[in-house]
Each structure stands twice: as structure tokens, then as C-alpha cells.
Amino acid sequence: xxxxxxxxxxxxxxxxxxxxxxxxxxxxxxxxxxxxxxxxxxxxxxxxxxxxxxxxxxxxxxxxxxxxxxxxxxxxxxxxxxxxxxxxxxxxxxxxxxxxxxxxxxxxxxxxxxxxxxxxxxxxxxxxxxxxxxxxxxxxxxxxxxxxxxxxxxxxxxxxxxxxxxxxxxxxxxxxxxxxxxxxxxxxxxxxxxxxxxxxxxxxxxxxxxxxxxxxxxxxxxxxxxxxxxxxxxxxxxxxxxxxxxxxxxxxxxxxxxxxxxxxxxxxxxxxxxxxxxxxxxxxxxxxxxxxxxxxxxxxxxxxxxxxxxxxxxxxxxxxxxxxxxxxxxxxxxxxxxxxxxxxxxxxxxxxxxx
Amino acid sequence: xxxxxxxxxxxxxxxxxxxxxxxxxxxxxxxxxxxxxxxxxxxxxxxxxxxxxxxxxxxxxxxxxxxxxxxxxxxxxxxxxxxxxxxxxxxxxxxxxxxxxxxxxxxxxxxxxxxxxxxxxxxxxxxxxxxxxxxxxxxxxxxxxxxxxxxxxxxxxxxxxxxxxxxxxxxxxxxxxxxxxxxxxxxxxxxxxxxxxxxxxxxxxxxxxxxxxxxxxxxxxxxxxxxxxxxxxxxxxxxxxxxxxxxxxxxxxxxxxxxxxxxxxxxxxxxxxxxxxxxxxxxxxxxxxxxxxxxxxxxxxxxxxxxxxxxxxxxxxxxxxxxxxxxxxxxxxxxxxxxxxxxxxxxxxxxxxxxxxxxxxxxxxxxxxxxxxxxxxxxxxxxxxxxxxxxxxxxxxxxxxxxxxxxxxxxxxxxxxxxxxxxxxxxxxxxxxxxxxxxxxxxxxxxxxxxxxxxxxxxxxxxxxxxxxxxxxxxxxxxxxxxxxxxxxxxxxxxxxxxxxxxxxxxxxxxxxxxxxxxxxxxxxxxxxxxxxxxxxxxxxxxxxxxxxxxxxxxxxxxxxxxxxxxxxxxxxxxxxxxxxxxxxxxxxxxxxxxx
Numbered sequence: 001x002x003x004x005x006x007x008x009x010x011x012x013x014x015x016x017x018x019x020x021x022x023x024x025x026x027x028x029x030x031x032x033x034x035x036x037x038x039x040x041x042x043x044x045x046x047x048x049x050x051x052x053x054x055x056x057x058x059x060x061x062x063x064x065x066x067x068x069x070x071x072x073x074x075x076x077x078x079x080x081x082x083x084x085x086x087x088x089x090x091x092x093x094x095x096x097x098x099x100x101x102x103x104x105x106x107x108x109x110x111x112x113x114x115x116x117x118x119x120x121x122x123x124x125x126x127x128x129x130x131x132x133x134x135x136x137x138x139x140x141x142x143x144x145x146x147x148x149x150x151x152x153x154x155x156x157x158x159x160x161x162x163x164x165x166x167x168x169x170x171x172x173x174x175x176x177x178x179x180x181x182x183x184x185x186x187x188x189x190x191x192x193x194x195x196x197x198x199x200x201x202x203x204x205x206x207x208x209x210x211x212x213x214x215x216x217x218x219x220x221x222x223x224x225x226x227x228x229x230x231x232x233x234x235x236x237x238x239x240x241x242x243x244x245x246x247x248x249x250x251x252x253x254x255x256x257x258x259x260x261x262x263x264x265x266x267x268x269x270x271x272x273x274x275x276x277x278x279x280x281x282x283x284x285x286x287x288x289x290x291x292x293x294x295x296x297x298x299x300x301x302x303x304x305x306x307x308x309x310x311x312x313x314x315x316x317x318x319x320x321x322x323x324x325x326x327x328x329x330x331x332x333x334x335x336x337x338x339x340x341x342x343x344x345x346x347x348x349x350x351x352x353x354x355x
Numbered sequence: 356x357x358x359x360x361x362x363x364x365x366x367x368x369x370x371x372x373x374x375x376x377x378x379x380x381x382x383x384x385x386x387x388x389x390x391x392x393x394x395x396x397x398x399x400x401x402x403x404x405x406x407x408x409x410x411x412x413x414x415x416x417x418x419x420x421x422x423x424x425x426x427x428x429x430x431x432x433x434x435x436x437x438x439x440x441x442x443x444x445x446x447x448x449x450x451x452x453x454x455x456x457x458x459x460x461x462x463x464x465x466x467x468x469x470x471x472x473x474x475x476x477x478x479x480x481x482x483x484x485x486x487x488x489x490x491x492x493x494x495x496x497x498x499x500x501x502x503x504x505x506x507x508x509x510x511x512x513x514x515x516x517x518x519x520x521x522x523x524x525x526x527x528x529x530x531x532x533x534x535x536x537x538x539x540x541x542x543x544x545x546x547x548x549x550x551x552x553x554x555x556x557x558x559x560x561x562x563x564x565x566x567x568x569x570x571x572x573x574x575x576x577x578x579x580x581x582x583x584x585x586x587x588x589x590x591x592x593x594x595x596x597x598x599x600x601x602x603x604x605x606x607x608x609x610x611x612x613x614x615x616x617x618x619x620x621x622x623x624x625x626x627x628x629x630x631x632x633x634x635x636x637x638x639x640x641x642x643x644x645x646x647x648x649x650x651x652x653x654x655x656x657x658x659x660x661x662x663x664x665x666x667x668x669x670x671x672x673x674x675x676x677x678x679x680x681x682x683x684x685x686x687x688x689x690x691x692x693x694x695x696x697x698x699x700x701x702x703x704x705x706x707x708x709x710x711x712x713x714x715x716x717x718x719x720x721x722x723x724x725x726x727x728x729x730x731x732x733x734x735x736x737x738x739x740x741x742x743x744x745x746x747x748x749x750x751x752x753x754x755x756x757x758x759x760x761x762x763x764x765x766x767x768x769x770x771x772x773x774x775x776x777x778x779x780x781x782x783x784x785x786x787x788x789x790x791x792x793x794x795x796x797x798x799x800x801x802x803x804x805x806x807x808x809x810x811x812x813x814x815x816x817x818x819x820x821x822x823x824x825x826x827x828x829x830x831x832x833x834x835x836x837x838x839x840x841x842x843x844x845x846x847x848x849x850x851x852x853x854x855x856x857x858x859x860x861x862x863x864x865x866x867x868x869x870x871x872x873x874x875x876x877x878x879x880x881x882x883x884x885x886x887x888x889x890x891x892x893x894x895x896x897x898x899x900x901x902x903x904x905x906x907x908x909x910x911x912x913x914x915x916x917x918x919x920x921x922x923x924x925x926x927x928x929x930x931x932x933x934x935x936x937x938x939x940x941x942x943x944x945x946x947x948x949x950x951x
Contacts (some may be wrong), residue, residue: 004427005423006423006424006426006427007427010424010427014873017870017873017874017877018873018877021811021873021874021877021878022877022881024810024811035737035800035806035807035808035809035886035887035889035893036735036737036806036809036893036894037735037736037737037740037809041736041737041809041813042734042735042736045736045741045813046734046736048817049736049744052817052820052821055821055824056748056752056824059824059825059828059829060828063828063829063831063832067829067832067833067836067854067857068832083764084764084765084767084768087762087764087765088759088765088768091758091759091762091765092759094758095755095756095758095759098751098755099751099752099755102722102726102751103748103751103752105726106725106726106729106744106747106748106751107744107748109726109729109730109732110729110734110736110744113665113729113730113731113732113733113734114734114736115666115732115733115734115735115736116733119733120666120733120927120934121665121666121667121731121732121733121926121927121934122667122730122731122732122927123667123668123926123927123928123929123949124667124668124670124727124730124731125668125669125670125671125672125924125949126670126671126672126673127670127671130671130723130727131671131674131720131724134719134720134723135716135719135720138715138716138719139716142712142713142715142716142758145712145758145762146708146709146712146762149708149712149762149763149764149765150705150708150709150763150764152764153701153704153705153708153762153763153764154701154705156764156767157701157704158701173618174528174619192616193616193617193618193623194616194618194623196618196623198621205618234698237616237617237618237619238521238525238528238617238618238619239520239521239522239525239528239619240519240521240522240631242696242770242771244771244837244839246768246837247837249767249768250767250768251696251767251768251770252696252698253696253697253698255630255631255632255697255698256521256614256615256616256617256631257614257615257616257617257628257629257630257631258615258630258632258698260698282853285853286849286850286852286853289852289853289855290849290852293852305849308849308850308852310850313848313850315837315839315848316839317770317771317772317839318519318771319444319514319515319519319522319841320522321444321522321528321529322440322441322444322529322530323440324444324841324842324843325440325841325842325843325844325845325847326847328847328848
């Protein structure tokens with residue numbers, strides 16, 4: 001019934017718009033050719049072009065003022081993060097510079113040279129010097145960006161074994177994450193999804209006979225000691241997932257049938273991040289919004305939203321099915337002592353099996 | 356010219372053809388009718404695609420709130436009017452598929468290649484009218500199958516328009532990967548066959564059927580764009596076909612091309628040895644050239660419309676051709692920039708960063724050439740011209756962020772966020788749509804013999820232009836804040852609560868912009884019957900299509916095909932009094948052919 005009603009209303013609205021358009025249409029003077037622009041049209045649209053240029057500038061400024069100083073853009077929490085952020089800022093400045101100028105030229109020319117009857121345009125078909133200039137300038141600018149970018153990329157993706165990174169597996173399945181620590185030997189035990197044995201609680205398919213697997217530790221929260229390089233090995237048991245850790249400027253897909261990797265060094269503990277002034281401001285803002293939203297919920301007889309406290313997050317960033325939108329894991333960066341205390345409390349693999 | 360053309364000339368001169376309703380309007384082999392069929396089918400698919408986008412935008416802005424529209428249109432997928440998470444992904448998937456392939460590939464390139472190639476090069480029809488007809492009907496069939504797939508029990512395909520396996524391969528991973536995905540694959544396989552038949556036809560026609568004097572360097576840029584687009588299509592579409600066929604084998608015949616080591620719903624599957632990354636390579640080997648298959652025809656249309664409405668030659672005709680060729684070449688060696696974080700070797704990532712950023716160079720040349728074309732022109736700001744200027748504006752805005760996404764180091768953090776959505780919608784979605792609208796406003800008189808109402812065109816343009824920026828500009832910022840795309844709701848992440856209002860603003864712009872497309876639809880359909888009769892050459896253009904009679908006839912020209920004596924851009928030629936000289940006007944005594 002509601003469906004029928006909605007469709008009827010939609011049809012009526014469409015008819016109303018249709019009729020209004022038709023009235024507008026019929027109100028036009030009959031004598032001028034309705035298809036071709038007159039001098040008056042050129043003038044009006046020329047001014048509108050300048051108006052539109054102003055609109056583009058205004059929306060740019062509004063966006064930057066309201067949403068431009070995002071902590072995610074400025075506060076990286078990993079060693080390589082600042083390289084990415086610098087390159088990002090350089091690229092953005094360049095983009096805004098080129099954008100401002102080219103949009104000005106485009107819209108200003110559209111206004112300045114709006115047509116008039118009897119005027120003749122300049123026959124200007126070619127100029128090799130100009131073509132050369134606007135080929136060579138992008139070449140130079142892009143060469144700079146490519147060199148900087150590739151340098152950063154190679155640094156980020158190459159794993160330096162001499163750093164002796166802590167090896168951690170990120171294990172993805174519909175729709176949750178697990179972390180596997182390599183234990184005292186810092187070597188992950190062999191694994192394959194074919195070895196999964198739910199009855200024995202071998203949920204990640206570790207090779208029970210492999211000595212390296214015995215001291216592995218499987219957790220549902222990711223704890224990382226600050227300042228220590230960590231090398232993630234990613235695995236997925238079913239479909240593609242992507243381990244996205246935006247605060248650390250880190251992302252890598254998890255692919256069934258292969259192991260992918262990404263390494264970084266966390267530099268800011270969760271506690272320190274929570275105490276940063278801009279983070280306090282952001283969280284305060286979020287909590288104000290949540291209080292407002294809670295009022296609505298309470299009025300409907302539902303529970304109020306919990307107060308939010310900042311935590312680093314691991315999100316799934318590759319479409320993976322129905323609950324893709326809620327596939328997350330908390331990341332906690334802490335001091336070495338705190339980390340050691342936490343990891344000691346966790347069960348090692350051989351003790352977690354049910355025999 | 357050729358014997359083929361002469362035979363036609365004899366046939367058509369006396370109007371001996373007997374046309375029934377079926378041969379004229381349905382199984383037509385006339386390129387002009389086929390163009391209109393493509394356009395109207397594309398328009399219908401476009402309406403479906405846009406309504407879908409408005410629905411999922413409403414879900415993002417007002418998550419999990421009952422909406423009567425959902426209840427009416429989604430039925431069992433919106434119990435009590437609350438959108439289901441599965442159908443959200445399906446809407447996103449089908450919206451992408453429809454807009455990329457059915458509207459902006461078939462609707463844009465199919466319409467204008469068919470309409471303009473024979474008319475602008477001076478040919479009686481396509482090289483093979485029959486293949487052309489088959490091409491359209493395969494496209495129609497694939498559209499029908501895609502629409503039918505919306506009604507299957509377990510839901511339409513929902514693995515994203517990129518249909519990465521294993522998600523798309525395993526029905527137990529997602530309801531939409533059952534019959535819905537089968538129909539999606541069948542529809543796309545047929546679509547590819549249609550596209551290949553069309554492309555081959557365009558290539559052969561452009562190479563063989565040009566009228567006397569129409570050398571390659573006298574061709575309008577539209578034809579160059581359609582020609583190169585067809586070449587890219589012939590190179591890359593078969594690879595997608597192979598990917599689709601291999602995926603069908605994995606799904607239905609137990610092979611393991613893309614699958615290996617899978618444990619799902621409590622059981623181990625038999626697949627062994629395949630790789631999903633292989634599928635990504637095959638998919639993007641088409642997927643990236645595909646965005647140029649979409650944008651190049653729009654660039655061609657815009658170049659032509661800008662020159663005509665500026666009353667000036669297009670600036671740097673040869674540089675424009677060179678940049679089309681450069682873009683076409685580079686487009687086939689950049690696909691890996693979609694896969695920086697896919698797990699492929701980081702060294703490959705470096706190579707693809709390099710080739711990708713190179714594309715900025717021919718793109719910049721094109722943008723500067725368009726801007727210079729306006730300089731000291733006598734701009735006739737017709738709706739088609741406004742859409743062309745709008746095209747350059749969104750192409751620049753969207754294109755510039757490409758230097759962030761093409762840079763592998765930066766892509767790590769914005770990959771698959773709303774930043775990407777903003778980027779590609781501006782640079783190829785909105786831009787190509789503007790190119791298509793520009794083409795429709797400009798060549799409507801040629802297609803239907805009547806004029807579109809320009810004032811409605813102005814309203815359509817300005818509202819659309821404001822809304823397009825209103826939707827996609829703020830989207831960059833929520834993307835840079837780390838908000839992933841394809842999330843049914845963000846309410847499980849309090850971290851993003853401060854971005855909720857941005858999503859509401861975006862959705863309001865989208866709804867207003869969507870509603871104003873009705874103005875265009877009214878203008879389009881009403882003008883077919885009630886529009887003012889068009890003069891033969893309403894825009895005073897130089898190209899050959901405006902030398903044909905307003906009333907369509909089979910064979911295009913009543914007499915001999917006109918010969919061509921000059922390039923396509925003799926606007927405001929100082930050697931002539933008129934501000935345009937059609938291509939079929941011979942050089943005057945002592946006249947020098949400029950810039951050819």
C-alpha cells in the first residue's frame with residue numbers, strides 16, 4: 001500500500017515538474033529561434049561563468065576551512081608517515097595552484113570573449129612555442145614528483161632485515177580480523193587454511209607439528225610496542241580483504257592463496273595520541289555530535305550512544321561482502337613494558353588447542 | 356569514391372527502397388537510426404543507474420532510516436523501508452556497471468560514432484550496416500539481461516563493478532554471487548561482443564570510406580577520437596572477455612584460475628593454485644583503457660563543439676591528434692596503478708607510477724589547447740558550449756587529483772577511499788556525461804530535425820554544474836580523512852562521526868542534481884515532437900554532416916557525396932568574409948590552405 005502511495009506521489013511530483021517546465025517553455029517569446037544563443041544569452045551566460053568561477057573558489061575555501069585540517073592528514077603515527085604527508089602536502093599545494101589558475105583562465109575567457117553579432121574571432125590555429133611550453137612545464141614538475149614519489153615508495157616497501165622487525169600476521173576472514181604474533185623465536189609457524197580444525201580450535205590453520213608454531217600467539221586486538229619496526233604478513237581465508245591502517249599510512253590487500261606484507265614503525269602511543277591538542281579537539285567535537293544524536297535516540301526510547309575515546313583502527317578496505325562495513329580491529333600502540341606485560345598474558349598456540 | 360558508394364548513390368537517388376516500420380525503426384541498418392537507438396537505450400539505462408545512486412546516497416546520509424522510496428522500489432530488500440546491506444552493495448555494483456559500460460561506453464561512443472563517422476567523413480553508411488545492426492541488438496540484449504539480473508531471488512551481482520574473485524566467484528561468500536553474477540557475466544560477454552563488432556566497423560569505415568579529399572589530417576577531431584577509441588576497444592575488450600570466461604569456468608566448471616586455498620562457511624574448497632591478482636591484472640588491462648574509451652569520444656565532441664562555438668579553429672590541431680595517440684598508447688601500460696596495494700611486486704608499482712604520471716602530459720596539453728581555443732574567440736554560449744566548458748572544468752579538477760592517486764606512495768593511504776570516488780567521478784564520470792550532453796545539444800538537430808529548447812538547456816546546465824561540484828568536491832576531503840568507500844553505513848566508526856554532515860550535504864546536492872535531469876528528459880522527448888524545425892546548419896559549422904538534408908534519408912546525400920577541399924576548422928579564416936567555410940567549399944583563386 002505504502003509502495004503504491006509512494007509511486008503515485010512520485011508520479012505526481014514528476015508531472016508537476018513536467019508541467020512547470022512546459023509553462024516556462026510556452027512563456028518564451030515565439031519569434032526567436034529557441035535553439036541558438038543570442039547576444040543576450042551570451043552576456044547572461046558570460047556573467048554566470050564568472051559567478052561559477054566564484055562558486056568553485058568558495059566551495060574550495062569552505063571545504064578547506066571546515067574539513068581541511070583533518071588529523072588524518074597531519075598526524076601520522078608511523079616513521080614513514082611523515083614522508084607520505086610531506087609529499088601529499090606538496091602535491092595538494094601544486095594542485096590548488098594549477099586549479100586556481102586554469103579554472104580562472106577557462107571561465108574568464110568564457111566571460112571576456114562572449115560572442116557579439118558581427119564580431120570576428122581571431123584566426124589563431126597553431127603556435128609551436130606555446131605547445132612546447134605547456135609540454136615541458138608538466139614534464140619538469142612531474143619529473144620532480146616522480147622522483148620524490150618513487151623514492152618514498154621504495155623506502156616504504158623495502159623491508160630492512162637488519163632492523164630485525166617484529167613479525168606479526170594479520171589474518172582476515174568474513175568479517176573479522178585476527179593477529180598472530182610469532183612468539184619468542186620471531187618466526188611464524190607454517191600455516192594453510194586446509195589445516196583449519198575448528199573442533200581443536202586451530203582456527204587459523206597452523207601446522208601443529210611445526211616447532212615454530214608452538215609459541216605463536218593469536219589475538220583479537222593488535223598491540224604494538226612503540227618505536228619497534230613491525231613487519232606484517234597478511235593472509236585471508238576466504239575473499240579479498242584489505243588491511244587499512246590510516247593513522248599509520250599503511251595498507252595492503254589480504255589475498256587468499258598468497259602471503260602479502262607491509263612493514264612500518266609506530267612512533268606515537270595511543271596514550272600520547274589521545275593527549276595531542278588537535279586530537280582532543282576532534283574527539284570533543286565527535287562527542288558533542290554523539291550527545292546531540294543521543295538526544296534523538298533517547299526520545300525514541302533507545303539507548304544513548306557511548307562516549308567515544310580515540311583508538312587506532314584497522315579497517316577492511318576491500319569490498320568483502322555483507323558486513324564489510326563493520327570489519328575492524330582495535331590497534332593499541334604502547335610502551336615496550338606495557339606490551340611485554342600484555343603479551344605474557346596471552347595463550348600460546350600449543351596451549352590453546354583443545355585435545 | 357568507391358564502387359560501394361556509387362551503387363548506393365544509384366539506389367537511393369530514386370527512393371526505391373521500400374521501408375516497413377520494422378526495417379525503419381527496429382531492425383534498421385541505417386547508421387542514423389542505430390545512433391538514436393543507442394542513445395535512447397543508453398538514456399533509459401542512465402535513468403536506472405542514476406536512481407540507484409540516489410538511493411544509496413540517501414542510505415549513506417541517513418543510515419538505516421526507513422525510507423518510503425526504498426520500500427517502494429526495493430521491496431523485500433528493504434523490510435519496513437530500511438535498506439538491506441546486501442542490496443546496498445548490489446546498488447553500488449550495478450550503478451557502476453551501468454554507468455561505465457551501458458551509458459558512457461555504449462550510450463556515448465555508440466551514439467556518436469554511429470551518427471558522426473559516416474556523416475563527417477562523407478560516407479553513405481557504415482562499412483557494414485548489417486554488423487552495425489547486430490552490434491546494437493547485442494547491446495540491447497545485454498541491457499535486458501542486466502536489468503533482468505536485478506530481479507533474481509538471491510539478489511543481483513554485488514561484488515563491486517570490478518567483480519574481484521573470490522567474492523564474485525563463490526555464492527556462499529555473498530548472495531549476489533549466485534545467479535545474479537552469472538547473469539552479470541553473460542550480459543557483459545554479450546556487451547563485449549557488441550562493442551567489438553561496433554569498433555571493427557568504425558575502424559574499417561574511417562580507414563576506407565572517406566570521401567574524396569578527406570585525408571586523415573583533414574578529419575574533424577571527433578573522428579580521430581572515435582577511431583582511436585575503437586582501436587583501444589579492440590585491443591583491450593577481448594582481455595576482459597577472457598577474464599569473464601575464465602571466471603565463468605571457475606564458478607561453474609571447477610577450474611582454479613583465480614582461486615586457491617579457500618576456507619569458507621566451515622569447509623575447505625578444492626581450489627588450488629590460482630591467483631585473484633591474475634584476475635585484477637586481466638580486469639584492469641581492460642579497466643584502465645576503458646576510462647579512455649569513455650573519455651576520448653567526449654574529448655572529440657568537446658573539441659569540435661568548442662571550435663564551432665568559439666568561431667575559431669581548434670588550437671593545435673596536430674598537437675590534439677598527437678595527444679590522443681599518446682594517451683591511447685599510455686592507456687594500455689598503466690593498469691597497474693589500480694593495484695599498488697594488491698600484493699603485486701612493489702617494483703612493478705614503481706614502473707606503473709612512472710607510466711601513469713606521464714599521462715598527465717598529453718592531458719595537460721589538451722586542457723591548455725582548449726583554453727587557448729577560447730582566447731579571443733567570439734563565443735556563442737549555446738547549451739552545448741556550456742557543457743563543453745563544464746567538461747574542461749571538471750576534467751581539470753578531477754584530473755589533477757590523479758597525480759596523487761597515480762603516485763604509489765600516496766595511493767597507499769587514499770586507495771579505495773572516497774578520494775578515489777571523487778577523482779574518477781569528476782574526471783571521467785561527470786566529464787564524459789558533460790561531453791555526452793554537449794554532443795546531444797549540438798547534434799540534436801541532426802538526429803531529430805528539430806531544435807532543443809535552449810533555455811531549458813541553460814537551466815539544465817547550471818543546476819547540474821553546481822550540483823556536480825557540490826557532490827564531488829567535498830568527497831575528496833572525507834576520503835583524505837580515511838573514510839573507505841562501499842561502506843553501507845559509517846555508524847560503527849565513531850571516528851568518522853564528524854563527517855556525517857558532509858555526507859548529508861553531498862546527498863542533498865545529488866538529489867537536487869538528479870531531479871533537474873527531468874528538465875533535460877522533458878526537453879529531449881518533447882522536442883522530438885514539438886521542437887522547432889531545425890535549419891540545415893543551425894550552428895554554422897564547417898563539417899560535412901551539416902551539408903546533408905534535415906530530413907533523414909538512406910545514403911545521407913541526395914546526389915553525389917561532397918568532395919572535401921580544406922580542413923575541418925576554417926572558422927574566421929581571414930581570407931573569407933564569412934566566419935566559417937565548410938569543408939566542401941573549394942579554395943578560391945589564390946587562396947592558401949591554412950594550417951593543413
